[in-house]
Amino acid sequence: MNAHPLRAVGMALVLGTATMTAATLAVTTTAQAAVRPAVGAALKAAISLAASGNTSAAMAKLRQADSTPNLTSGEQEAISQTKAYIEAKSGNGAVGSKSKFTSDYNAGRYRQAIADAEAMRKSGSLDFQTQIVVGQAYYLSGDYAGAIRYLKGLGNSDQVLELILSAAYKSGDSEAMRQAAEQLVLSGKTQYWTNVLTGAENSKGLKDHQQLDLYRLRFATNNMRSDGDYMTAAELAIEFGASAEAVNILQKGIANKTLSGERVTRLLGVATGDAAKDAAGLANAQKAAAAAKSGDADLKIGEQLTGDGKAKDAIAEIQAGIAKGVTDKGDAQMRLGQAYLAAGQKDDAIHAFNSIKSDPAWGVVAHVWSIYAHTSK
Numbered sequence: 001m002n003a004h005p006l007r008a009v010g011m012a013l014v015l016g017t018a019t020m021t022a023a024t025l026a027v028t029t030t031a032q033a034a035v036r037p038a039v040g041a042a043l044k045a046a047i048s049l050a051a052s053g054n055t056s057a058a059m060a061k062l063r064q065a066d067s068t069p070n071l072t073s074g075e076q077e078a079i080s081q082t083k084a085y086i087e088a089k090s091g092n093g094a095v096g097s098k099s100k101f102t103s104d105y106n107a108g109r110y111r112q113a114i115a116d117a118e119a120m121r122k123s124g125s126l127d128f129q130t131q132i133v134v135g136q137a138y139y140l141s142g143d144y145a146g147a148i149r150y151l152k153g154l155g156n157s158d159q160v161l162e163l164i165l166s167a168a169y170k171s172g173d174s175e176a177m178r179q180a181a182e183q184l185v186l187s188g189k190t191q192y193w194t195n196v197l198t199g200a201e202n203s204k205g206l207k208d209h210q211q212l213d214l215y216r217l218r219f220a221t222n223n224m225r226s227d228g229d230y231m232t233a234a235e236l237a238i239e240f241g242a243s244a245e246a247v248n249i250l251q252k253g254i255a256n257k258t259l260s261g262e263r264v265t266r267l268l269g270v271a272t273g274d275a276a277k278d279a280a281g282l283a284n285a286q287k288a289a290a291a292a293k294s295g296d297a298d299l300k301i302g303e304q305l306t307g308d309g310k311a312k313d314a315i316a317e318i319q320a321g322i323a324k325g326v327t328d329k330g331d332a333q334m335r336l337g338q339a340y341l342a343a344g345q346k347d348d349a350i351h352a353f354n355s356i357k358s359d360p361a362w363g364v365v366a367h368v369w370s371i372y373a374h375t376s377k
Contacts (some may be wrong), residue, residue, distance in 0.1 A: 295321025330362030
């Protein structure tokens with residue numbers, strides 16, 4: 001059977017449509033594909049029509065070629081390349097739409113760029129990186145809520161999450177900020193701990209003990225913001241019987257030159273004295289706790305032991321208290337989780353934190369501690 005030669009044009013030529021002519025497309029080269037006369041004639045007509053600007057008629061001719069029975073692989077390739085040429089000439093195909101999107105975005109026509117991207121999506125040519133730029137177009141147009149909605153469908157890459165975090169900050173969407181910051185921390189971006197902790201601290205109904213637990217995380221993640229954070233954390237630790245922990249907090253603040261002055265010296269003296277008394281009276285306190293019907297005293301001793309660096313002993317003390325029954329079950333699981341984590345038992349710690357469900361305030365604090373447990377080494 002006689003065959004008509006038609007050039008199989010590569011995408012590099014399609015991208016260079018400014019210098020490509022219909023004649024160039026149809027010229028026979030060594031990269032030619034053998035096509036039957038009926039197919040070749042329809043494709044040549046399609047190319048000529050597209051070159052003259054009549055892309056609708058060109059597509060009709062292309063469909064005529066495509067409807068030919070029993071197309072060979074060479075014919076299918078020729079049809080595919082001709083289609084790419086027509087789409088490029090029309091500006092409505094993958095190449096044309098991408099070019100228009102880029103042009104509109106670079107010119108600051110962000111709403112039009114978003115519309116261009118929708119056309120690309122319908123044609124199946126919208127890739128992931130371009131979708132990121134679409135999210136940026138929403139952001140730069142001032143549609144922060146739209147940016148968040150769009151970006152949330154793109155997964156949890158750092159690039160996506162950081163843009164969501166920024167858009168959420170601009171729009172005051174605290175929930176979106178919290179979710180994005182937490183995912184970034186879980187991915188290893190420790191600089192976002194400050195966002196996570198600030199969000200938790202702004203929760204309603206937190207009591208002093210819960211605030212102390214958030215300060216403990218600030219201290220552990222190197223996110224103490226000022227001398228006030230060090231002083232408040234130390235004062236709360238003393239209040240809840242963790243004086244040795246208070247000494248450690250104050251000494252760290254003094255060492256890094258955040259703390260200084262007479263008030264700091266006085267507080268360090270109080271913490272040091274209380275820590276010495278707690279250590280001397282530990283055995284008697286444990287005997288009294290063991291004899292008590294409630295396990296509340298055991299929890300307090302367990303918290304003290306965790307702060308003293310005696311995590312294994314703390315676990316046993318807290319478990320004994322839970323077995324007898326405690327007034328605040330959320331507090332009990334928080335103390336147990338912290339003791340487990342200090343002992344290197346991450347899975348047990350996460351289980352303890354995640355078991356706190358009935359108390360919303362403890363739930364907020366436990367959730368953040370669970371994230372810390374997941375990321376700690």
